[in-house]
Amino acid sequence: MTKIHVTTTVNGETAEFLTDPRETLLDVLRNQLGLTGSKEGCGTGDCGACSVLVDGVLVSSCLVLGVEAQGKTIETIEGMADPKGDLHPLQRKFIEHAALQCGFCTPGVLVAAKALLAQNPDPTETEIRYWLAGNLCRCTGYDKIVRAVQDAAAEMRGAA
Amino acid sequence: MRYHAVESFEDAVRIAASSRGTTRFLAGGTDVLVQLRAGLVQPDDLIDLKKINGVKDITRRADGGWDIGAAVSGAELGAHAALCRDWPGVVEGMRLVGSTQVQGRATLTGNLCNGSPAADSVPGLVAAGATATLIGPEGTRTIPVAEIPKGPGRTNLKPGEVIKAIHLPPCGANAGDAYLRFIPRTEMDIAVVGCAVSLRLDGDRVSEARVALGAVAPTVMLVPEAGAALVGSTLDDAALDALVTAARAACRPISDKRGTVEFRIEVAGVLARRAALIAYARAKGETA
Ligand code: FES
Ligand code: FES
Numbered sequence: 001m002t003k004i005h006v007t008t009t010v011n012g013e014t015a016e017f018l019t020d021p022r023e024t025l026l027d028v029l030r031n032q033l034g035l036t037g038s039k040e041g042c043g044t045g046d047c048g049a050c051s052v053l054v055d056g057v058l059v060s061s062c063l064v065l066g067v068e069a070q071g072k073t074i075e076t077i078e079g080m081a082d083p084k085g086d087l088h089p090l091q092r093k094f095i096e097h098a099a100l101q102c103g104f105c106t107p108g109v110l111v112a113a114k115a116l117l118a119q120n121p122d123p124t125e126t127e128i129r130y131w132l133a134g135n136l137c138r139c140t141g142y143d144k145i146v147r148a149v150q151d152a153a154a155e156m157r158g159a160a
Numbered sequence: 161m162r163y164h165a166v167e168s169f170e171d172a173v174r175i176a177a178s179s180r181g182t183t184r185f186l187a188g189g190t191d192v193l194v195q196l197r198a199g200l201v202q203p204d205d206l207i208d209l210k211k212i213n214g215v216k217d218i219t220r221r222a223d224g225g226w227d228i229g230a231a232v233s234g235a236e237l238g239a240h241a242a243l244c245r246d247w248p249g250v251v252e253g254m255r256l257v258g259s260t261q262v263q264g265r266a267t268l269t270g271n272l273c274n275g276s277p278a279a280d281s282v283p284g285l286v287a288a289g290a291t292a293t294l295i296g297p298e299g300t301r302t303i304p305v306a307e308i309p310k311g312p313g314r315t316n317l318k319p320g321e322v323i324k325a326i327h328l329p330p331c332g333a334n335a336g337d338a339y340l341r342f343i344p345r346t347e348m349d350i351a352v353v354g355c356a357v358s359l360r361l362d363g364d365r366v367s368e369a370r371v372a373l374g375a376v377a378p379t380v381m382l383v384p385e386a387g388a389a390l391v392g393s394t395l396d397d398a399a400l401d402a403l404v405t406a407a408r409a410a411c412r413p414i415s416d417k418r419g420t421v422e423f424r425i426e427v428a429g430v431l432a433r434r435a436a437l438i439a440y441a442r443a444k445g446e447t448a
Contacts, residue, residue: 021163060261133347134259
């Protein structure tokens with residue numbers, strides 16, 4: 001099987017890898033680049049645990065091939081806190097509101113919520129719930145997630 | 161599996177024609193990657209269309225209609241204000257497909273070629289009278305979207321053919337369209353029934369109407385009798401009742417875990433009525 005050489009940018013840094021063309025971006029991130037924050041809940045685009053941004057667009061990395069990352073800019077949960085290690089407001093608010101239990105869905109939810117706030121800094125509860133409808137959580141019942149997102153949004157708007 | 165990131169549709173067609181095994185085209189990939197993983201298809205050649213010039217373009221033609229490239233995502237359709245104004249029903253159908261994450265990748269073309277009778281974006285295209293340009297080993301042809309679905313998971317594309325773009329006619333004056341689906345929850349589900357209505361008014365009267373149903377037959381289908389029931393009316397109760405009767409009469413659904421035959425037929429009428437009212441309000445310039 002011929003592997004393909006791919007050069008891409010992940011969380012601001014150049015990354016290179018060799019990939020079998022059948023391999024998903026999620027597998028590449030986890031198995032080759034050691035970025036295990038993105039999770040595989042389903043592998044079929046249903047759960048959102050593998051959410052990443054590709055060129056700024058929120059996608060399920062299990063539905064993207066590794067070869068498609070060529071020349072793209074990828075952002076994952078590992079790039080969310082700033083390089084000094086200070087948590088992103090969403091991450092802090094998730095802890096404050098106890099918006100996670102097992103944490104399996106959390107990286108995907110955080111990446112998706114960040115993408116929402118980038119285009120809608122003041123979303124309603126309904127907008128948050130629809131935006132995150134593709135992020136399944138089997139623990140929290142979603143309520144605390146929604147409140148944490150609202151609180152983080154308020155802080156980021158400078159309203160808190 | 162060989163992966164080909166082609167730069168033209170001609171190259172895509174040439175590679176498909178020379179492949180000795182199974183070929184798949186990659187537009188959004190939200191169905192193809194799931195099929196790969198499940199082992200339902202094992203392509204020898206996977207042809208990625210996303211690097212072709214223009215496949216991500218939404219273009220208004222000189223006649224006022226629209227050309228939508230094969231790799232335009234649902235999110236990109238929804239972000240296009242002028243297209244949403246002209247064809248809100250087409251866009252809302254596509255926007256119902258999957259999650260925000262899926263919307264970042266999924267395409268009208270892919271939803272059409274996947275061949276699901278429950279595809280949410282297809283009834284809107286059929287009601288709108290959309291066409292598609294296909295390119296294949298024998299050249300290029302343009303056919304109505306309504307003629308593409310053949311059965312569950314099957315299309316009338318010839319071997320090696322691929323859709324380049326989807327075309328919407330000019331919406332013109334006093335026109336409106338709408339798509340509604342029934343699912344047992346509010347998001348992230350597959351249509352039990354879907355219905356699109358596209359109509360034009362002359363004053364208060366309907367001068368043209370097209371009605372398409374999804375998930376109630378082996379393919380999405382146009383129901384000419386349902387459209388005819390509205391023409392000439394002001395969408396009074398008699399016309400709406402005739403619409404409901406015609407829509408239900410066209411249904412040939414199956415019973416499965418999502419709904420029974422009886423339920424699907426019942427709901428098809430309900431959705432046709434509601435979608436017609438929304439399309440009418442939109443044609444009147446009301447935001448519904
Ligand atoms: S693992 Fe990708 S959506 Fe579930
Ligand atoms: S915290 Fe366990 S799945 Fe969400």
